[in-house]
Amino acid sequence: MDQKAGTRSRILDIAEAAVLEKGFEATSIEEIVAGAEISRGGFFYHFKDKNALARAMLERYIEVENALYDDLFARARELNDDPLHCMLIGLKLLAEMLEEMPTGHPGCVIASAAYQDRLFDEGVRDLNRQAILGWRKRFRAMFEEIAEIYEPSEPVNMDALGDMVSGVVEGGLVLQRALREHNNASEQIMLFRTYVKLLFPRKH
Amino acid sequence: MDQKAGTRSRILDIAEAAVLEKGFEATSIEEIVAGAEISRGGFFYHFKDKNALARAMLERYIEVENALYDDLFARARELNDDPLHCMLIGLKLLAEMLEEMPTGHPGCVIASAAYQDRLFDEGVRDLNRQAILGWRKRFRAMFEEIAEIYEPSEPVNMDALGDMVSGVVEGGLVLQRALREHNNASEQIMLFRTYVKLLFPRKH
DNA sequence: CCGGAACTGGACTCGCAGTACACTAGGATC
DNA sequence: GATCCTAGTGTACTGCGAGTCCAGTTCCGG
Numbered sequence: 021m022d023q024k025a026g027t028r029s030r031i032l033d034i035a036e037a038a039v040l041e042k043g044f045e046a047t048s049i050e051e052i053v054a055g056a057e058i059s060r061g062g063f064f065y066h067f068k069d070k071n072a073l074a075r076a077m078l079e080r081y082i083e084v085e086n087a088l089y090d091d092l093f094a095r096a097r098e099l100n101d102d103p104l105h106c107m108l109i110g111l112k113l114l115a116e117m118l119e120e121m122p123t124g125h126p127g128c129v130i131a132s133a134a135y136q137d138r139l140f141d142e143g144v145r146d147l148n149r150q151a152i153l154g155w156r157k158r159f160r161a162m163f164e165e166i167a168e169i170y171e172p173s174e175p176v177n178m179d180a181l182g183d184m185v186s187g188v189v190e191g192g193l194v195l196q197r198a199l200r201e202h203n204n205a206s207e208q209i210m211l212f213r214t215y216v217k218l219l220f221p222r223k224h
Numbered sequence: 225m226d227q228k229a230g231t232r233s234r235i236l237d238i239a240e241a242a243v244l245e246k247g248f249e250a251t252s253i254e255e256i257v258a259g260a261e262i263s264r265g266g267f268f269y270h271f272k273d274k275n276a277l278a279r280a281m282l283e284r285y286i287e288v289e290n291a292l293y294d295d296l297f298a299r300a301r302e303l304n305d306d307p308l309h310c311m312l313i314g315l316k317l318l319a320e321m322l323e324e325m326p327t328g329h330p331g332c333v334i335a336s337a338a339y340q341d342r343l344f345d346e347g348v349r350d351l352n353r354q355a356i357l358g359w360r361k362r363f364r365a366m367f368e369e370i371a372e373i374y375e376p377s378e379p380v381n382m383d384a385l386g387d388m389v390s391g392v393v394e395g396g397l398v399l400q401r402a403l404r405e406h407n408n409a410s411e412q413i414m415l416f417r418t419y420v421k422l423l424f425p426r427k428h
Numbered sequence: 429c430c431g432g433a434a435c436t437g438g439a440c441t442c443g444c445a446g447t448a449c450a451c452t453a454g455g456a457t458c
Numbered sequence: 459g460a461t462c463c464t465a466g467t468g469t470a471c472t473g474c475g476a477g478t479c480c481a482g483t484t485c486c487g488g
Contacts, residue, residue, distance in 0.1 A: 027434080042342035045249040048475060059436050060477095066434090069477065134402040135336045138246035148402045174418045180411040183399055184392075187412050191395025195387055198338040198352045207384040208391050214378045218422040231465075252444060263467050264446095270465090273446065 028066045031056050036077055039129065044074060044136055074133065075144050081129045082151040089158065092117070103165040104220050111213040115206040118192075128193045156182040170220035188212045232270045235260050240281055243333065248278060248340055278337065279348050285333045286355040293362065296321070307369040308424050315417040319410040322396075332397045360386040374424035392416045 034055040038047040049070065053063050067073045096110035133140065133148050160182030167178070192205030238259040242251040253274065257267050271277045300314035337344065337352050364386030371382075396409030 043340040045340065046342040049477090050475070061437070061480095062435050064477075130402060131335065131398045132339045134398050135339045136247040136249065137401070138250040145402075145404075149404065152399060152402050173422060176415060176418060177411060180408075180415050183408060184412060184415055187392065187395030187399050187408075188388075189395070190398040191391030191393070194335045194338050194394040194398070195356060195391050197341070198334060198349075198356050200353065204384075204387060204391075207381060208388060211380060211384050211388055214380060215419045215422070218377060218419070253446090254444070265449095265468070266466050268446075 027056065027058060027062065031058070031063065031066060031073075032077060032080060035073060036081070036129075039077065039132065044070075044132060045139060071139075071141050071144065074140055075147065078129060078133060078144060078147050078151075082147070082154075085151075086154070088117075089155075093162070102169070103162065104170055104216075107162055107166060107216060108213055111209055111216065114189075115209040115213070118189075118209065119203050119206040128190060131190050131194065152183075152186055155186045158182070159185045166220055169223055171222060171224050172219055173221050174219065176219065184212065231260065231262060231266065235262070235267065235270060235277075236281060236284060239277060240285070240333075243281065243336065248274075248336060249343060275343075275345055275348065278344055279351065282333060282337060282348060282351050282355075286351070286358075289355075290358070292321075293359075297366070306373070307366065308374055308420075311366055311370060311420060312417055315413055315420065318393075319413040319417070322393075322413065323407050323410040332394060335394050335398065356387075356390055359390045362386070363389045370424055373427055375426060375428050376423055377425050378423065380423065388416065 031052060035047065035052050038051060038055070049060065049063055053060050056063075067076065092113050093106065093110040096106045096113060099109050100106055130148055130151060133144065137145065156179060160178050163178055163181050188208050188211075189205060192208035195208070196202065196204040235256060239251065239256050242255060242259070253264065253267055257264055260267075271280065296317050297310065297314040300310045300317060303313050304310055334352055334355060337348065341349065360383060364382050367382055367385050392412050392415075393409060396412035399412070400406065400408040
């Protein structure tokens with residue numbers, strides 16, 4: 021139906037949906053080619069093996085996720101120029117977004133990949149690593165900007181605080197998946213948001 | 225070497241180590257029987273299939289984890305009877321314990337199972353769910369005890385706060401696995417500990 | 429009209445899960 | 459001392475999914 025979109029990205033779409041629902045290993049190539057209406061030969065024409073598929077999926081996913089964060093905090097910045105309030109608005113938007121996800125979870129490919137380690141080669145693992153380090157850098161910078169204006173009520177490790185955004189999202193998604201509830205991740209984000217408020221109570 | 229320990233639990237030991245290192249699907253029965261020095265037939269005598277193995281592993285893991293929490297917070301309680309300080313000490317002990325893990329990660333079977341969903345039957349998924357709900361209940365009760373004495377500086381959902389302990393641990397372990405660092409989980413716990421301090425600043 | 433990109437289709441190998449079953453070693457029971 | 463049960467061994471088999479190989483096809487631009 022979506023011919024001009026290219027077979028390659030159609031494969032990625034089908035595969036991503038299947039992987040998020042059932043996990044990487046549980047998704048067979050058979051099933052992907054059936055969904056994409058191509059032959060097995062066609063699949064291997066685009067991807068050397070399942071590992072190459074994983075890599076392409078991760079690359080695309082990370083790009084989308086980064087664009088999403090860019091957009092989210094850009095919108096937050098428009099609403100309020102103060103870095104603390106920008107962060108608080110951004111976290112609220114993030115929580116709302118997680119809540120509005122139709123099926124309840126994008127499931128985060130990152131954690132999925134992290135827990136199925138040995139199925140992938142070093143390249144995939146490194147991609148994963150770089151993505152998380154990127155988010156650490158991003159959020160760390162934001163928190164440092166906040167700390168220049170607001171005095172932290174307790175001393176905190178800024179790298180760890182940056183990681184906590186990713187960690188709380190990932191952890192929330194794990195809970196959500198396991199519990200089969202639908203708003204754990206967004207609640208965890210909102211709880212983290214309260215933390216940020218308490219951590220930066222007043223200007224220097 | 226450890227004959228009297230029983231073949232069954234020897235299988236579980238070997239399997240758990242392999243699964244935590246490489247993930248469930250990447251661990252073959254071949255490899256388990258080689259490690260446990262038994263025949264394939266012997267394996268299937270104890271476990272109907274891989275799913276039964278997963279279930280037994282989870283059951284054992286959850287039991288150990290619960291015993292660990294019991295012990296940890298019992299020790300904390302001995303050191304200080306006040307519920308807030310007991311929580312703060314307990315979290316510190318938890319962080320220290322996570323840091324001292326030799327290889328750096330127990331990896332948490334829970335998340336691993338959550339992300340490989342469809343490999344397991346409903347029974348395994350439910351086991352997982354019940355474990356997390358159990359921790360929610362446990363920590364929720366502790367936070368409510370704290371809230372009776374200390375006034376929360378911001379209103380929080382107590383279920384979500386209880387979940388946050390599990391969430392922060394799980395999220396920290398995801399980061400740790402993906403980043404190949406060794407102390408992310410313990411740092412995240414310590415950051416959460418600071419949160420608890422800020423959330424309950426003074427008695428009613 | 430030619431060549432390359434994007435496939436189709438089929439045949440094959442290999443590793444792993446799971447089944448089936450015949451057999452055995454050692455201890456408890458009667 | 460025969461009998462039975464538990465806890466295995468060993469072998470042979472099915473079936474699935476990944477990955478390889480390759481010969482042929484379709485379509486599109488130069």
